[in-house]
Amino acid sequence: MSTYDRSNRRGYGTPQRWVDRTGGPTLAELDPTRWHEKAACRDLPSALWLDDYAQTSTSRGAAICQVCPVQRTCLASALVFGDEYGIYGGTTSTERASLARRLRRGDTLGAVLDETLASRRSSRPVAGAA
Numbered sequence: 001m002s003t004y005d006r007s008n009r010r011g012y013g014t015p016q017r018w019v020d021r022t023g024g025p026t027l028a029e030l031d032p033t034r035w036h037e038k039a040a041c042r043d044l045p046s047a048l049w050l051d052d053y054a055q056t057s058t059s060r061g062a063a064i065c066q067v068c069p070v071q072r073t074c075l076a077s078a079l080v081f082g083d084e085y086g087i088y089g090g091t092t093s094t095e096r097a098s099l100a101r102r103l104r105r106g107d108t109l110g111a112v113l114d115e116t117l118a119s120r121r122s123s124r125p126v127a128g129a130a
């Protein structure tokens with residue numbers, strides 16, 4: 001199969017018990033059936049989001065994440081359920097390990113999500129800029 005429906009990429013697993021989900025999506029909102037169908041990666045080749053092919057946050061897969069309508073939920077899900085490999089929400093596994101350390105130190109999920117995604121938006125090239 002040449003494409004991989006990332007909407008099936010993970011189940012509704014066990015949340016990391018140490019994540020303070022304040023400010024982030026509820027567990028009900030993280031239910032894949034509520035957001036996967038809106039994913040920009042749906043029906044695209046999974047290789048774009050696998051670590052072997054997408055080592056950096058500037059990869060093509062990660063660029064698609066930046067315009068995905070469910071990016072925040074996707075990143076929240078990866079952090080809450082501990083997805084270790086691949087690009088999720090535009091972050092690499094290495095970047096998520098860093099975010100997980102923040103969560104383990106007590107930062108809330110909402111704060112981690114908002115700061116991470118805001119930093120991505122501010123570093124995105126402005127259309128039409130030289």
Ligand code: SF4
Nearest residue numbers: 039041065068074089
């Ligand atoms: S943020 Fe990226 S990995 Fe997550 S659903 Fe959207 S396109 Fe897929």
